[in-house]
Amino acid sequence: MSNPFIRPALFLSQMLFSIITPPLLMPRIAKLRFTRLFISFCFGRAYGNRYQNIIDSFQGRYGLAMAEGLARAKEIAGDGISVVADCGTGTGFVTRQAAEQFPHATFIAFDILEGMLTQARNNCKDIPTDVFYVQADAFALPLADQSVDLLLAQNTMPCFAEFARVCRPGGMVIYVDSSAGWIANIAKRLVEKHRLFERVMGERVDLGFYVLACKTSIEKEPSKISIKGKTKQQRLTSLLRCPLDKSKVIVEQDYLCCEHHHRYPIHDGFPVMLERNAISTTK
Ligand SMILES: C[S@@+](CC[C@H](N)C(=O)[O-])C[C@H]1O[C@@H](n2cnc3c(N)ncnc32)[C@H](O)[C@@H]1O
Numbered sequence: 402m403s404n405p406f407i408r409p410a411l412f413l414s415q416m417l418f419s420i421i422t423p424p425l426l427m428p429r430i431a432k433l434r435f436t437r438l439f440i441s442f443c444f445g446r447a448y449g450n451r452y453q454n455i456i457d458s459f460q461g462r463y464g465l466a467m468a469e470g471l472a473r474a475k476e477i478a479g480d481g482i483s484v485v486a487d488c489g490t491g492t493g494f495v496t497r498q499a500a501e502q503f504p505h506a507t508f509i510a511f512d513i514l515e516g517m518l519t520q521a522r523n524n525c526k527d528i529p530t531d532v533f534y535v536q537a538d539a540f541a542l543p544l545a546d547q548s549v550d551l552l553l554a555q556n557t558m559p560c561f562a563e564f565a566r567v568c569r570p571g572g573m574v575i576y577v578d579s580s581a582g583w584i585a586n587i588a589k590r591l592v593e594k595h596r597l598f599e600r601v602m603g604e605r606v607d608l609g610f611y612v613l614a615c616k617t618s619i620e621k622e623p624s625k626i627s628i629k630g631k632t633k634q635q636r637l638t639s640l641l642r643c644p645l646d647k648s649k650v651i652v653e654q655d656y657l658c659c660e661h662h663h664r665y666p667i668h669d670g671f672p673v674m675l676e677r678n679a680i681s682t683t684k
Contacts, residue, residue: 410458411580415608418556418581426559426591432540440558441513444489449516452492462607463579464498467555469604470575470611471502474551477615478573482506482550484626484640486567488539489513489557493521495577499553500528506550507628508532509640511539518671533637536673541644542567543674548626548640555579561614565597569626571618574598577611585610637672644676658682 424430425440448455456463474482482503487496490510500508510525510532512518518534525532537543539560547569554564555577564574578588582605589603589612598614630636634652641650643659650657656664657672663679665672 407458407460410455411608414455414458415580418578418609419584422559422578422581423584423587423591426561426588428562428595431558431560437538437540437558444491444557449514449520452517452520456492456494459579459608464494466579466582466604466606466609466611467495467498467553467575467577469606470577470613471499473602473611473613474573474575475502478550478571480505481571484509484549484628485551485553486511486542486544486549488542488552488554488560488564490521490534491517491557493524495553495555496521496525496532497528499551500525500530500532503551504530506530507636507640509544509549509637510534511537511542513538513675515668515671515673519669522670531633531636533633533640534671535637535641536668536671536675537644538675539563541676543641543644543650543672545640545642545647547572548642550626551575553577559592561592561595561597564614565595565616568616570616572616574614574616575611576614577609579609582606582608582610585612588612641672641674643679644674645679656680 485506485508487510490512496510539558544567549567550572552564552574559576585603585605593601599617600615602613628636629639643663646661648660650659655667658664662682665674
């Protein structure tokens, strides 16, 4: 028997996302400390342990917009996707979905909350590709400039300036809102307004929409990003950068240390690359 609360729950989520998403696409509003605290509270702490129930309430429709965005990205890039970042990974839903489409890529799943990364790691245990989990703020990603082929962000903070910084020339960003389809064109226009990408596409899909933004390729054949190292940890550190000064990091016991003396703790296997957690080792 169908659950009588599903329809009202979906309606409420559509209303909520339709109200929240357009202002978040305006950098001046998204960057406000209040906005960021509110969003990480709502989408992390308040719903955190119940987020899987929200996904279930969509009865299989939650991933439809992202699935179309991923299929389109594959059409454009072919096999040229080797590093994928999932920002605000939550339960790891998008990482799982994208790993099916790009099974040979390396994934980095970021979330601002450790509890969500734990859920993502549990849910993605059986993914055969390399997935790294890193606690980080999507506004200050611990990644080098132009180090990612594909960046995914679904129902989370759309930090397009930061996404454009880490996306390589010829790379792509897919932003999805899974329940506010009717604002697809507004969202597309707001992303175009940033002028960070060469081409922006937007499509309404079922209850939601995706925006696919492509960065100009300066070379004819954009070079593949190389991930160096024999161990998983070495491969991860070859990708990460200090979020404060963007210098390289190395592992030292339970910390990641950057060239300019910032140290970040590793908790339960997750590097905590939040600016506020950086320990400065210079006097
Ligand atoms: C609504 S959930 C969506 C999770 C996942 N993307 C999905 O579609 O199922 C939003 C996630 O974004 C995370 N988040 C919110 N603000 C963030 C920020 N500034 N940086 C990184 N993650 C953030 C929350 O902790 C939460 O896990």
